[in-house]
Amino acid sequence: MREKLLYGAGLAAFLLLARNILVIADLPGEAAQGAIFKIIFFHVPAAWTAMVAATAALTLSILFLKTKDFRYDAAAVAVTEVGLAFLAANLVTGSIWGRVIWGIWWTWDVRLTSALVCWLLYAGYLMLRHAIEEPTQRATFAAVFSIFAFIDVPIVIFSIRWFRTQHPGPVFLSSTGSFPHDWTMVLLWNWVALMLLASILGAIRLGQEETQREIDYVRRMAHAL
C-alpha cells in the first residue's frame, strides 16, 4: 500500500517537475540577467523547502522528547537529511548564479553565508547521530541538538545580516525587481513540486530508518539469546 502510494507520488512529482521545467524554459529571459535568472525557480523554493524541513524536525524532536516514541525520531532524521539536501541545492544553485552574474563562485554575501552556517549546524546533527551507538541516547541527544539548532537559526541569520550592513560587501549589480506577477505562480508551482519530491525522499528515508531499527532489534535479540 505504502509502496504504491510512493510510486504514485513519485510519478506525480516527476510529471509536475517536467511540466514546470517546460514552462520555465518557455519564459522569456529576465531583462537584466537573461536566462540564468530562471535558476531562481529552483533556488528559492529549495530554501523554502529546507525551512519547512527544519520546522518539521523541531516539531518531531519535541514530540520525541515528550513521548519517547521512536517513530518521531526516525521521522526527524528523515526530514533533517532531506532538508539538508535541499539547502545544499539552494547553495549550489546560488553559487552557479553568482558565477554567471558576479563572475565568482562564492562570496560572503548575507544569504549565502547564513545558508552555509545553517547547513553546517544541521550537518552537526547528523554527525552527532552517527557517533552515538545506543539508540535511546542517540535519539534523545539528537532531539536536544535539533532544538538548539532551530533556536540558533534566526539568531544566525540576524547576526550575519547585521554584520553585513555594517561591513558593506563588494557592490554587485543589483537586480531591482522585475519579477512579473505570472512568474510568481510558476515559482509557487515549482515549490509544490519540490515539496512533493521532498516528501517522497523523506518517506523513503523513513522506511530505511525503520528497517534499520528492526535490524538493530534483531541484532540485540540475537545477542540476548
Next chain:
Amino acid sequence: MEFARLVFVIMAKDLRAELRTKEAVNASFAFAVVILVLLSFVVESNDVPLPVLGGLLWLVFAFAGTLVLNRSFAREVPNDCLDALIAAPISGAALFLGKALANFLLVLVVELVALPVFGIFYNVRWTQQFWQLMLVVVLGTWGVTVIGTVFSALTVNIRLREVMLPMLTYPMLLPALLGAMELTGSLVTGAPIGPETVTWLKLLIGFDVLFTAASVTLVEFILVG
C-alpha cells in the same frame, strides 16, 4: 537557596578537581599562546586594523576554551561519577549550572592571562575601555561556556569527542562570537560602546539568556533521557 548551594557545591568540586592537576587550564593557555604566535605569521601586526585583531582574539578564545570544555563532562566518565551525581538529590539544572560556572571561571582565567599577551604581541592598547571590554569578555565567555557545557554532555560518550565538540559548537556559537568580535574590535580602538555597536551587546545578552534558558530546560533529558 538550596538550589544555589548545590550549584556552588558542584562548581567548587569541578574547580578543585581541575586546579589540582591544572591539566586543562595549562593546555588551554599554552594552546592560546601557540595560536597567537602562529597568527602573527598570517597578519602583519603593523598594518592590520584593530577591529580585525579583535576578531582574531575571539577565535583564540574559542579554540582555547574548547580544551577546557572538553574536560568538563569527560571528568565524570572514568569512575562512572555521573551516576552518583544523577543519583544524588540534585536537579539537572543545578548540576548543569554548577559545571557551567566552573567552566566559565576556568575559561575566563585563561582569557584574562592571554589578553595581556595578545596586547603585547600585537601592540594593542586593550585597556582603554577596560570595564566595557570586561563586560564583553564576560558575556561572550558565558555564551561559549553555556553552549560548550551542554555539548560537552552530549558528546561525552562519543568516539572522537575532542573533534566532535568544536564541530558542533562553533557553528552554533557564531552569533555570540560575531557579537563579541565586533564589540572587542571597536573597544580596542578606544571607542566606547555607542549606538553603532549597542545592537551587538543586545545580541550577545539575548544569546546568553536564550541558550541558558534552553540548556536549563533540556539538560534533564540529556542526563536521564
Next chain:
Amino acid sequence: MSAVAVEGVWKFYGDFPALRDVCLTAEQGACLALIGRNGAGKTTLLRTIAGFSRHGKGEIRILGTSPRETETRRHIGFIGHGISVYDELSALENLTLYARLYGLANPRKAALEWLERTGLERVRDGLVREFSRGMRQRLAVARAFLHEPSVLLLDEPFTALDDRAIAVLQGLLRDGLAQGRTIILSTHQLREALELASHVALLIRGQVAFHGPCTPEMVADPGLVYARYGED
C-alpha cells in the same frame, strides 16, 4: 507499602525490550538478590529502579514515590560498576562532597565517621588516584552508605572486591538489614549474596522467571534456582 515496588515495567533500547513486564517488590528490611546471566537485564533493572534512565511502560515506586523525586533520592544508596569517586580528590574531599550534595547537617563529621567505618581514616587525605583497588572499593561503599539510605541498590557489589572489602561490605549490609534498611543487589557470587538474601529473583532475558523467598536449600545449593527455574 513496599519499600520498593516495580509494577509491569518495560525498558526499551531502541525497539529492543531490555526489561519485559517486570514485577518485583521488596518489603522494608528485606534483602532481594537479583540473579541471572550476563545480559539478562540485572544492571538495567537496578539502574531503572534507581531512576538513572526513564522506563517505557509500568511504574516504579520507592517508599511510595517515584525514584526521580528529589526527596526520594535522599533515601536511595547506589553502588554501580564504577566507584563514582573522583581520582583527583582525596578520600575525605570525595565523601564531604557527597555529604554536601545530600545536604547532611555536618558533612565533614559524616565523612570522617564513614572513613573510620571502612578503615580508611589513615589515608583520608590521600588522593584516590593513589589508592589500591580494595581501598577504592571501600571508599565507594562509604560513599553509598554516607547518607544512611533506607533503600540500597547494589549492582554486583562483591565483584572486584578484595577479602577485606567483602568483609566490610557484608558487615555493613547485615547491620543495615538489622536496622530495617531494604537492599536489592544483583550478583554472580551466589554464595555471598544468598547468605544475606531474604528473597531471590531470577531474570531471564529481561523477564522475571522466579521471584520468591530464599530458602535454606537455595543457600545450601546456590545453583538450585538456575536448575529449577532456568531454561536449561
